[in-house]
Amino acid sequence: MGEIFAGLPWWVKWVAVPVIALVVFGSLIVSVLGFVIWVLFKVLVFVALVAGLIYVVRKFTSSSSSRSDW
Template sequence: MKRAFMTLPWWVRWIALPAIAVVVLGTLLGGLVVWLLHLLFRLLLIAALVAVLIFVVRKVTSSSSSGGGGW
C-alpha cells in the first residue's frame, strides 16, 4: 500500500487526496453541526413554550383567586 502511494505524482499526494478528505469529512462535520444546532433550537423552543405556559397559568390562577372574575 505504501509503495502504491509513493508511486503517485506529488500533486495527487499533497493536493488531490487532502482535498478529497476535506470535502468528505467537511460534509460529515457540517451535517453534524447542522443537526446539533437544530436540536439546540428545538430544546430552546420547548423551554420557551414551557415558560410561557407557566406564566399564563400563574396569571390566570392569580387573577381568578383575587376575585377578578377570570377571563
C-alpha cells in the same frame, strides 16, 4: 524533512506538493468537512428545538400561574 526539499525549487514546495496532497486526499478532506458541517447543522437544529420547547413551556406555565393569581 527539510533535507528532502533543500535542493528543489520553491514552486515544488509551495505549489506542486500541496496540489498533489489535494488530489490524493481531496475526497477525504471534503468528506470530513461535510460530516463536520452536518453535525454542526444537527446541533443547531437541536438547540433551536430545545429553546423553542423551553419558550413554549415557560409561556404556558407563566400564563397559567398568572390566571390562578386572580
